[in-house]
Amino acid sequence: MDRFVSIYNDKVEYDLPDNINIYDTTLRDGEQTPGVFFSIDEKIEIAHKLDELGIPQIEAGFPRVSENEKEAVKRIANEGLDASIICLTRTKKEDINAALDADVDGIITFMGLSDLHLKVKMKKSREEVNQICMNAVDYAKDHGLYVAFSAEDATRTELPKLIDIYKQAEEHHADRIHIADTTGSINPFAMRYLVKNIREAIDIEIALHCHNDFGMAVANSIAGLMEGATSISTTVNGIGERAGNASLEELIMNLKLLYNKDLGFNTEVIHELSQLVSKYSEIPIPDSKAIVGNNVFRHESGIHVDAILQDPLSYEPYLPEMIGTKRQIVLGKHSGKAAVAEKLNTLNIEVDNGKLLEIVNLVKQEREKGEDITNDKFDEILLKANIQR
Numbered sequence: 001m002d003r004f005v006s007i008y009n010d011k012v013e014y015d016l017p018d019n020i021n022i023y024d025t026t027l028r029d030g031e032q033t034p035g036v037f038f039s040i041d042e043k044i045e046i047a048h049k050l051d052e053l054g055i056p057q058i059e060a061g062f063p064r065v066s067e068n069e070k071e072a073v074k075r076i077a078n079e080g081l082d083a084s085i086i087c088l089t090r091t092k093k094e095d096i097n098a099a100l101d102a103d104v105d106g107i108i109t110f111m112g113l114s115d116l117h118l119k120v121k122m123k124k125s126r127e128e129v130n131q132i133c134m135n136a137v138d139y140a141k142d143h144g145l146y147v148a149f150s151a152e153d154a155t156r157t158e159l160p161k162l163i164d165i166y167k168q169a170e171e172h173h174a175d176r177i178h179i180a181d182t183t184g185s186i187n188p189f190a191m192r193y194l195v196k197n198i199r200e201a202i203d204i205e206i207a208l209h210c211h212n213d214f215g216m217a218v219a220n221s222i223a224g225l226m227e228g229a230t231s232i233s234t235t236v237n238g239i240g241e242r243a244g245n246a247s248l249e250e251l252i253m254n255l256k257l258l259y260n261k262d263l264g265f266n267t268e269v270i271h272e273l274s275q276l277v278s279k280y281s282e283i284p285i286p287d288s289k290a291i292v293g294n295n296v297f298r299h300e301s302g303i304h305v306d307a308i309l310q311d312p313l314s315y316e317p318y319l320p321e322m323i324g325t326k327r328q329i330v331l332g333k334h335s336g337k338a339a340v341a342e343k344l345n346t347l348n349i350e351v352d353n354g355k356l357l358e359i360v361n362l363v364k365q366e367r368e369k370g371e372d373i374t375n376d377k378f379d380e381i382l383l384k385a386n387i388q389r
Helices: 038-051 067-077 093-101 115-122 126-140 157-173 188-201 217-225 248-258 267-281 302-310 337-346 353-368 375-384
Strands: 021-024 057-059 083-088 106-112 146-153 176-182 205-210 229-234
Touching: 021 205, 021 248, 038 057, 038 067, 038 267, 067 083, 083 093, 083 126, 083 146, 093 106, 093 126, 106 115, 106 126, 106 176, 115 126, 126 146, 126 157, 146 157, 146 205, 157 176, 157 188, 176 188, 176 217, 176 229, 188 205, 188 217, 205 217, 217 229, 217 248, 229 248, 229 267, 248 267, 337 353, 337 375, 353 375
Parallel strands: 021 057, 021 229, 057 083, 083 106, 106 146, 146 176, 176 205, 205 229
Antiparallel strands: none
């Protein structure tokens, strides 16, 4: 058995779609994290790793931003990946033309449609803005692109106004509509309400683009799936503007292990992909980050370690190899005999129980002095205990 999650998860019926599409936007929204820049070669390497994971749709960038950006998107589009390649455009012909020049399979074209966005950004009537949006959908469809229409700030836009624009997008043959929680300010129950009402009004695919300002991006994404959304936007490590986006690795593993919805991803790639994005984005992964944090499979407490050495699932919900990483037993203030004995065993050192207790106490003393118990420090401890390696 490689997982042992709560026994109560299986007591609940989850009405999740048969087919769920994840479109990853690490290379676009992830790169919009302040201070982050991916070179073309870095973007290509990340795209290949996303493809190895099995991501069906990669949002490779925003071609209109610069010639370098357009070249990056074009290079990815011509890498022969299994994933379809899409990009972001505004509702402008020049943006869509840039996407066409980049050889993408499709676009996400967007417009802020809350009253606040219309007032602050567009300074046009809703009718004028809606027409601009539909003109963009028509233009892109006429040029053979897959077209997703995204209502930016959708979760702060009144429902009748949202349904109206989504119906228009459906009538203009958009392939998918996006609900963008641009400020991350909806909760999962409200997301279910919103998606349910939109699902009842339209008959095309619904996607969710959730931000994490309140730590709800993954929860909101799953809530939307339960009411009929079928596409979810993610980023690796949850990077992105402000508090970031729905974390790719958290969404995949939540669905796979907590909701019994295996999307067929090569999850053994997750750790390597996470490290790659962290390296190129120069954003460290917090030790306590769910799924990919350094502490997720790192144990020090004596009670925990003793149990884990007998059966890892006693203090882990799944085995680290599932995401391509390994367990770490750490020596420190809370270590007990089991952890030290395991360390000695790796060094092929045998000691009696009295000597083992002595080494345990020395480990605790050194850690309480503020010393990390590195391999060199452990060698020093062995010398203090009169043990030769």
